[in-house]
Amino acid sequence: MSDTDTMVATAMKSEIDTPHTRHAILIVDDDPDLRVLTRRFLKKHGYTSVEAEDGDAALSLLQTLYDDHEPLPDLVLMDARMPGMDGFEACRRIRQTEWGDRLPLLMVTGMDDRQSVDEAFEAGASDYLTKPIHWDLLRQRIRKEIYARETNDALALAKAKLDQERYFVEDILTRMREKAPLNDRKLRVLFEPVDISSGDMVLSGMTPEGAHYAMLGDVTGHGLPAALIGPLVSDIFYSMTNKGFAPETIIREMHRQMRAKLPTGLYMAGCWASLNPRRDHLFVWMGGMPSGMIVRNGELLQHLETNSSPLGILPNELFDTSGVTIPVEPSDHIVFHTDGIIETTDPEGELLGQERADQLILQTLRSNHPLIAIKQFLDRFHGDAGQSDDITLMDLIV
Structure with missing residues (x-):
């Protein structure tokens, strides 16, 4: 792991752990100007963010956070077309990890690029957004994906608790007879x-x-x-x-x-x-x-x-x-x-x-x-x- 990766991971942990912060978003895009615009938009609506310039940097950052037992971002906003490791390959690799199967991932594609949309879903994207970005639509998509993730997490936790209680009750009933x-x-x-x-x-x-x-x-x-x-x-x-x-x-x-x-x-x-x-x-x-x-x-x-x-x-x-x-x-x-x-x-x-x-x-x-x-x-x-x-x-x- 490079010094840069460590610094970025440390910065992201600070962002995620900041008091009164509800959700953190990882922005992955090779266009620095678009990353700045996206960061400002997210901050305006109460989100914190951290950035990566391509798929390889994003994957390295996420793996570092996981290895260090730090919280992962609540959502990844990833551009589809980037030099080096593009968004499709990064998405596929994230889904193959033990930590990335349930991570919400929004893919940003070209306006009329139907092939990219299909490829995004095949790679494992949760949803997609087209360029130029419609900012209000982005806000709604982020809210929807994070809400779905939190709901699924709550259901999984409740199910685990019920399964444990069911096991204890069944064990007691079995012993009683x-x-x-x-x-x-x-x-x-x-x-x-x-x-x-x-x-x-x-x-x-x-x-x-x-x-x-x-x-x-x-x-x-x-x-x-x-x-x-x-x-x-x-x-x-x-x-x-x-x-x-x-x-x-x-x-x-x-x-x-x-x-x-x-x-x-x-x-x-x-x-x-x-x-x-x-x-x-x-x-x-x-x-x-x-x-x-x-x-x-x-x-x-x-x-x-x-x-x-x-x-x-x-x-x-x-x-x-x-x-x-x-x-x-x-x-x-x-x-x-x-x-x-x-x-x-x-x-x-x-x-x-x-x-x-x-x-x-x-x-x-x-x-x-x-x-x-x-x-x-x-x-x-x-x-x-x-x-x-x-x-x-x-x-x-x-």
Whole structure:
């Protein structure tokens, strides 16, 4: 960096930091007389300014300010046609820097030079002005560009604050519903959320009599609205399970509370599996979930199908909590999963589907692989298409 660059950068910092100064503008033009006229005009309307005689000097000045952690100007007013590095090239290079992508940049072009106007926008100019300069129009363009920049900065700051608050709230809600360890030898869980928090949940608990209750839920949507259901459902599940209530009673209370406390349109598909204390009979209730399965010795024994609507939709008197009771044997696997698995798509948009999902799960169980092998397969299947929904699987082992 030359001594001249340092002196100019120091002078500009002084201009920008001057008390009562609202905005600073960098004037880039090889015509010293026009720079003087522009500087006087800007000063008359309350702006401070600093000058550069060509694109190279402007780029060097801006980089120096950035490297020294000094404030950049609020706007750059750049002539298009200059010797050395012209305005088009300077604009392109500014936009390529880590600091110049949002810097307002007005390009000054010839009156009838349509090609220059097109080139200015292609180079990244925010707007343009034609020569001879219409001074009132220049004032309006400057006000518009600076206002737009300040508005965008304020929106970005507000969004960052909201994102941080959302993260904290979602983290709190997620922790509130995680009341019991899930991955013990009798219950395995694959849980891969697509967002910070998830609308999927797995709950597991023992009654005083020794029955094992487990539930998989899939709330509509993602993020904060979906996460709000977690603490409500979790609290009902654990408090009533600890008191030994029947599965149908707990499911009905979840539905009633969701209908009473949540806004319309927010509901939860779910499936319930409970083993009696002797672990020889399974009670299953399913509301709006993909087919589950009972697997014995690595082979599909039977599918488990939805027999009710999701929780939180129907009026209380129409909601069906009846399920089915099925005899089971030691080492049987009762497997449920959310629709994030069967709705995984490859880069061409083809769904994995229920049949291939069943084969994937069976192969994983036969090979005695950890459940993460399912997620690894899905990652290969969707490729660059990415994961679009929460993926959760519950494997209850008799």
